[in-house]
Amino acid sequence: xxxxxxxxxxxxxxxxxxxxxxxxxxxxxxxxxxxxxxxxxxxxxxxxxxxxxxxxxxxxxxxxxxxxxxxxxxxxxxxxxxxxxxxxxxxxxxxxxxxxxxxxxxxxxxxxxxxxxxxxxxxxxxxxxxxxxxxxxxxxxxxxxxxxxxxxxxxxxxxxxxxxxxxxxxxxxxxxxxxxxxxxxxxxxxxxxxxxxxxxxxxxxxxxxxxxxxxxxxxxxxxxxxxxxxxxxxxxxxxxxxxxxxxxxxxxxxxxxxxxxxxxxxxxxxxxxxxxxxxxxxxxxxxxxxxxxxxxxxxxxxxxxxxxxxxxxxxxxxxxxxxxxxxxxxxxxxxxxxxxxxxxxxxxxxxxxxxxxxxxxxxxxxxxxxxxxxxxxxxxxxxxxxxxxxxxxxxxxxxxxxxxxxxxxxxxxxxxxxxxxxxxxxxxxxxxxxxxxxxxxxxxxxxxxxxxxxxxxxxxxxxxxxxxxxxxxxxxxxxxxxxxxxxxxxxxxxxxxxxxxxxxxxxxxxxx
Amino acid sequence: xxxxxxxxxxxxxxxxxxxxxxxxxxxxxxxxxxxxxxxxxxxxxxxxxxxxxxxxxxxxxxxxxxxxxxxxxxxxxxxxxxxxxxxxxxxxxxxxxxxxxxxxxxxxxxxxxxxxxxxxxxxxxxxxxxxxxxxxxxxxxxxxxxxxxxxxxxxxxxxxxxxxxxxxxxxxxxxxxxxxxxxxxxxxxxxxxxxxxxxxxxxxxxxxxxxxxxxxxxxxxxxxxxxxxxxxxxxxxxxxxxxxxxxxxxxxxxxxxxxxxxxxxxxxxxxxxxxxxxxxxxxxxxxxxxxxxxxxxxxxxxxxxxxxxxxxxxxxxxxxxxxxxxxxxxxxxxxxxxxxxxxxxxxxxxxxxxxxxxxxxxxxxxxxxxxxxxxxxxxxxxxxxxxxxxxxxxxxxxxxxxxxxxxxxxxxxxxxxxxxxxxxxxxxxxxxxxxxxxxxxxxxxxxxxxxxxxxxxx
Numbered sequence: 001x002x003x004x005x006x007x008x009x010x011x012x013x014x015x016x017x018x019x020x021x022x023x024x025x026x027x028x029x030x031x032x033x034x035x036x037x038x039x040x041x042x043x044x045x046x047x048x049x050x051x052x053x054x055x056x057x058x059x060x061x062x063x064x065x066x067x068x069x070x071x072x073x074x075x076x077x078x079x080x081x082x083x084x085x086x087x088x089x090x091x092x093x094x095x096x097x098x099x100x101x102x103x104x105x106x107x108x109x110x111x112x113x114x115x116x117x118x119x120x121x122x123x124x125x126x127x128x129x130x131x132x133x134x135x136x137x138x139x140x141x142x143x144x145x146x147x148x149x150x151x152x153x154x155x156x157x158x159x160x161x162x163x164x165x166x167x168x169x170x171x172x173x174x175x176x177x178x179x180x181x182x183x184x185x186x187x188x189x190x191x192x193x194x195x196x197x198x199x200x201x202x203x204x205x206x207x208x209x210x211x212x213x214x215x216x217x218x219x220x221x222x223x224x225x226x227x228x229x230x231x232x233x234x235x236x237x238x239x240x241x242x243x244x245x246x247x248x249x250x251x252x253x254x255x256x257x258x259x260x261x262x263x264x265x266x267x268x269x270x271x272x273x274x275x276x277x278x279x280x281x282x283x284x285x286x287x288x289x290x291x292x293x294x295x296x297x298x299x300x301x302x303x304x305x306x307x308x309x310x311x312x313x314x315x316x317x318x319x320x321x322x323x324x325x326x327x328x329x330x331x332x333x334x335x336x337x338x339x340x341x342x343x344x345x346x347x348x349x350x351x352x353x354x355x356x357x358x359x360x361x362x363x364x365x366x367x368x369x370x371x372x373x374x375x376x377x378x379x380x381x382x383x384x385x386x387x388x389x390x391x392x393x394x395x396x397x398x399x400x401x402x403x404x405x406x407x408x409x410x411x412x413x414x415x416x417x418x419x420x421x422x423x424x425x426x427x428x429x430x431x432x433x434x435x436x437x438x439x440x441x442x443x444x445x446x447x448x449x450x451x452x453x454x455x456x457x458x459x460x461x462x463x464x465x466x467x468x469x470x471x472x473x474x475x476x477x478x479x480x481x482x483x484x485x486x487x488x489x490x491x492x493x494x495x496x497x498x499x500x501x502x503x504x505x506x507x508x509x510x511x512x
Numbered sequence: 513x514x515x516x517x518x519x520x521x522x523x524x525x526x527x528x529x530x531x532x533x534x535x536x537x538x539x540x541x542x543x544x545x546x547x548x549x550x551x552x553x554x555x556x557x558x559x560x561x562x563x564x565x566x567x568x569x570x571x572x573x574x575x576x577x578x579x580x581x582x583x584x585x586x587x588x589x590x591x592x593x594x595x596x597x598x599x600x601x602x603x604x605x606x607x608x609x610x611x612x613x614x615x616x617x618x619x620x621x622x623x624x625x626x627x628x629x630x631x632x633x634x635x636x637x638x639x640x641x642x643x644x645x646x647x648x649x650x651x652x653x654x655x656x657x658x659x660x661x662x663x664x665x666x667x668x669x670x671x672x673x674x675x676x677x678x679x680x681x682x683x684x685x686x687x688x689x690x691x692x693x694x695x696x697x698x699x700x701x702x703x704x705x706x707x708x709x710x711x712x713x714x715x716x717x718x719x720x721x722x723x724x725x726x727x728x729x730x731x732x733x734x735x736x737x738x739x740x741x742x743x744x745x746x747x748x749x750x751x752x753x754x755x756x757x758x759x760x761x762x763x764x765x766x767x768x769x770x771x772x773x774x775x776x777x778x779x780x781x782x783x784x785x786x787x788x789x790x791x792x793x794x795x796x797x798x799x800x801x802x803x804x805x806x807x808x809x810x811x812x813x814x815x816x817x818x819x820x821x822x823x824x825x826x827x828x829x830x831x832x833x834x835x836x837x838x839x840x841x842x843x844x845x846x847x848x849x850x851x852x853x854x855x856x857x858x859x860x861x862x863x864x865x866x867x868x869x870x871x872x873x874x875x876x877x878x879x880x881x882x883x884x885x886x887x888x889x890x891x892x893x894x895x896x897x898x899x900x901x902x903x904x905x906x907x908x909x910x911x912x913x914x915x916x917x918x919x920x921x922x923x924x925x926x927x928x929x930x931x932x933x934x935x936x937x938x939x940x941x942x943x944x945x946x947x948x949x950x951x952x953x954x955x956x957x958x959x960x961x962x963x964x965x966x967x968x969x970x
Contacts, residue, residue, distance in 0.1 A: 374954075498960045
């Protein structure tokens, strides 16, 4: 049982509290600032640097170790405040950090990861030197951009509070009216795939922002109950830990058919991570690998799906129902079927989403990426005349606020986040989530010792800061497009352009 | 007859030269020998010296899983990670470093590679990368059964499946041979393999109950008990003496190869026509059909598929071959074996979707046998003659392991699609999502910004 320092919901405070802390002493930065022994501690560098790389703590004789993560690197060389130029003894050198070369991949480039860390530390996008909008995967979101009308106005993100980013979750005539102030909520991550601390961090952040996070299919730990208004109960094929009361306490219930990272395969929890606590929650035997079945054994047609929705409604008549499906070629038909079964939210999980464990072959090769599925479903629902009665949420590879904006422009109402939130709490995307003790950073682990590495309040602060940065960026995009509300962006493919592959232009080939 | 479930016997066969993704660099001028890194690393990269525990041992790079934890925990920033150039520069073309590493891992344990976090590669691309396979939200068979209670057949047939009574062949009809896996091992591409490789691959073919294609020069070295699992690739001249083998393979040249004579002399063996992608034309297919051969072995050399254009050509040609057979309404009378650019498990279902009945595993064997830099099979395009492999059981087990991993991954793909047998996947293009088509549909109304570049030309 985890006891928090403060009683929930201490959320208002959380939303304001900035900046969020950085966890570890060393920080993987793009640039590496070295100060060698020649330094005479004159402090000129600390005076000139506007970013706070160099610093002399009050009363200290020596300068503090340089904070490389704040350095803008090459872009600084032409500036007046370039510390290297000012150093009287040439003690400072700035070089590319070799570590950054090892970090990341074409989808989540090292700069996107580092930029997400900056956002979760400062609550706003990095000012200079880090690409925080687009990756280098050579397709999909990375080859889409907005075409902004020419404007001389400079947009101060803080002055754009008038731009509406809220999203109603229920578009049907009946049922509870729930509105979230930002067009995204957290995706399902089960207890077992991630630690309880991470679930709490996400739930606290969701509560602070009046949005949602999801339990995933690993049961509903008691510690989450104080945040129950902002926690989605997921009912997935394994039915792990699903009970009547967990369905009854949720405002939003999610039925998971498939997951983007492993479409058609069902959940995966390898035996090492199935500790006694996890096994108890899932009502299984500790140490066994848990492969959720696929598909639902009780559903053999879209019509059968209605029965599931009715079960949920029978247990909890006021709950909104979301259905999470993957993206096969007939995903448009699936979406329509879901609508007629009475769901409020159709959640498309595209092929490039995150996971705690999945066969590598399924991550790339099964089902289409979200970029293709969203316009397909959006157009089909429009043709059927039911687009405005159902909410279309996209997930599976939404890395940045710009991805979110592009997904919305392609036809989604909002997006659902997973990996981005974990990066906010320090994930380096090493991919070692699946076995052994799990994540070395204490994120996707069930190890009682490792999970202590993430204090829930700290994690919540980081996620909350990232949400803030994303909201600012989304507002900026909307402002530059002369839109007042994120709802007006939906399906506006006319605002998008396909850009040439930057890797082919600059001669840089995305490295795998 | 009792039912016996097909089972591939896997066992550990550890890599001797494990791939090292990064070099863990310890700056000895900074290191305090405090041992924080030992506690922070979950994978055992760091340790103290056995001889003198006051000092730290050199990091064991190959165990590193690039989590950065030790780097972050080090109180004096003495540790850093650098890309291992030997790894990042290994392989070429289809065999990217990650592909080679995956092959090595699969050959080591025979298991499906499973990792956490999201997909890490490029969005799509050309060749096989521009293809996704379909899935079904609501399907049988069930996922919890595909490796257990329920059975998905990976069997394929080699030989003609006549659709009606056919007396043209004159003799008793030989039914097609059923292989339990859609894989054939090919070490005849090109030259003769070193003795250790030959023995390993042929034994693996026996263990898997499939065939190994070996060059005529290597044929005398194959033991009598293994001959039934060997298809001999003929070079010039030889036509007789192969009655005990599973079959023979002639290479297509314009006007060459007496296929009819070969067929007549070996009425009950498999007769295969090897058609390199560079020599392919429809005459080759006509010739094969005319002679009544069992198998068209469509293949590519290393250099043919080293570039993405080569793979695109390979795919287009395979589609043409399959399409032509379908158009002539003779698809079931001949089997298509496709080999060459099969570098990863995902290429198996994709090749089958594109029209092959089964795939040949050839170039991937370089990775299995660790015949990669500095031995450079990938650059030679064949196994070097002096390649040292004396531990034949190890080599056999590596091949068997790889095939089990690939078969299990094929089962995953079939299970996701809700299919019960791989035979039905052949040429079923509706089961694939092609990037250019999907992109045309999804992004149709989005303006293309100059300089206009065709995103995908397949």
